[in-house]
Amino acid sequence: MSAQRHFAEAVLAAEPLCPPGLMAWNGSDPAQRFAVYRNNVMVSLIDALADSYPVTQDLVGEEFFRAMARLFVRTHPPRSPVLALYGAGLAEFIEGFAPAAVLPYLADVARLEMLRVQAWHAADAAPLGLADFAALLENAPALAATGFDLHPSLAVLRSAHAVVSLWAAHQAQDGTPDLTAVDPALPESALVLRIGIDVEIRRIPCATAQFILHLQQGLAFGAAAQFALDTEPAFDLPAVLGMLICGGAIINLCQPRREPA
Numbered sequence: 001m002s003a004q005r006h007f008a009e010a011v012l013a014a015e016p017l018c019p020p021g022l023m024a025w026n027g028s029d030p031a032q033r034f035a036v037y038r039n040n041v042m043v044s045l046i047d048a049l050a051d052s053y054p055v056t057q058d059l060v061g062e063e064f065f066r067a068m069a070r071l072f073v074r075t076h077p078p079r080s081p082v083l084a085l086y087g088a089g090l091a092e093f094i095e096g097f098a099p100a101a102v103l104p105y106l107a108d109v110a111r112l113e114m115l116r117v118q119a120w121h122a123a124d125a126a127p128l129g130l131a132d133f134a135a136l137l138e139n140a141p142a143l144a145a146t147g148f149d150l151h152p153s154l155a156v157l158r159s160a161h162a163v164v165s166l167w168a169a170h171q172a173q174d175g176t177p178d179l180t181a182v183d184p185a186l187p188e189s190a191l192v193l194r195i196g197i198d199v200e201i202r203r204i205p206c207a208t209a210q211f212i213l214h215l216q217q218g219l220a221f222g223a224a225a226q227f228a229l230d231t232e233p234a235f236d237l238p239a240v241l242g243m244l245i246c247g248g249a250i251i252n253l254c255q256p257r258r259e260p261a
Contacts, residue, residue: 011041012074045073048083052117053090055170056110058177059103068097084121088114105161105184112163112201115155115192119199122153127248136253144222148215149252150244153194156209156216162186164203193247200247207232208240218257227260 009019024033046069050057057065072093078086091110094100100107136143157163162184170177189209191202204212207228214224228235244250 011038012077042070042073045078045083045086046070049073049087049090052087053110053113055113055167056090056094056106058170059106059109059166060100064099068094068100071097085117088118090114105159105163105166108157108159108161108163109166111159112157112167112190112192115157115190116199116201119153119155119192119194122151122194125151125251127151128245128250128252130245132253133245144220144225145256146221147218147254147256148221148244148250149254150212150216151193151249151251153192153199154212154216154249155192156204156212157190157192158187158206158209158213159189160187162188164188164190164201167201168203193249195247205232205235207235211235211237211240212244219260220256223256223260 019034046066049069049072050062050065053065060068069090072087072090076087076089076093080086091107091114094107094110136146162182165182165186165188166179166184167190169179169182172178187206189204189206191200191204191209191212193200193202210231211224211228214227215221219227225235225237228237
């Protein structure tokens with residue numbers, strides 16, 4: 001094993017190990033100096049997770065979150081020196097973390113928060129405007145056969161829990177969440193989209209979420225709409241299309257990439 005590998009494993013080891021071969025310039029104990037470095041690395045990674053998952057931390061409390069994050073860091077070290085997107089697997093970790101089982105919605109809240117982080121850092125793309133759709137909107141068969149490329153920041157999360165309401169309750173300006181009107185057991189779907197420099201999280205109906213997901217997967221507009229209508233006959237297709245256009249969510253018109261299953 002290389003010296004670098006020994007060093008990296010010692011930094012995140014559960015036991016305070018000092019990698020072999022370390023020496024201090026002044027002859028002092030290298031284990032003490034390494035312990036300080038090791039602690040600083042761990043704290044910085046936990047802080048990075050807390051910055052990305054503020055609502056997740058609020059829901060369980062800082063002490064619980066940091067203890068859970070410490071275990072996550074030890075088993076999921078960064079793979080990149082850029083920490084902006086570190087912790088993308090925290091939701092899956094939470095699902096298998098027994099002490100968090102009493103909060104079945106926690107993993108999906110974490111998923112929503114990571115989607116928000118990813119949307120913030122997603123690539124820029126010029127959206128199509130209403131004028132770009134003028135001719136297409138007058139030709140129903142052509143519209144039905146068209147595929148849409150959606151903005152790189154756009155994501156949809158379908159959850160069995162009230163993830164949007166839980167997240168929104170923690171956005172109060174005074175910092176005090178009001179959860180009295182939130183039933184975590186109610187299923188919700190979220191639309192995440194960066195508009196300008198702001199990332200918007202919006203609660204959307206299940207059929208709308210299904211429609212957008214099918215567009216992302218490469219289905220033609222008509223096929224995606226039919227799936228949504230089969231799920232919810234009251235699905236308001238014009239309103240959803242208007243929301244996507246006005247939100248700058250559509251960046252290109254294209255050939256569908258796949259047929260309905």
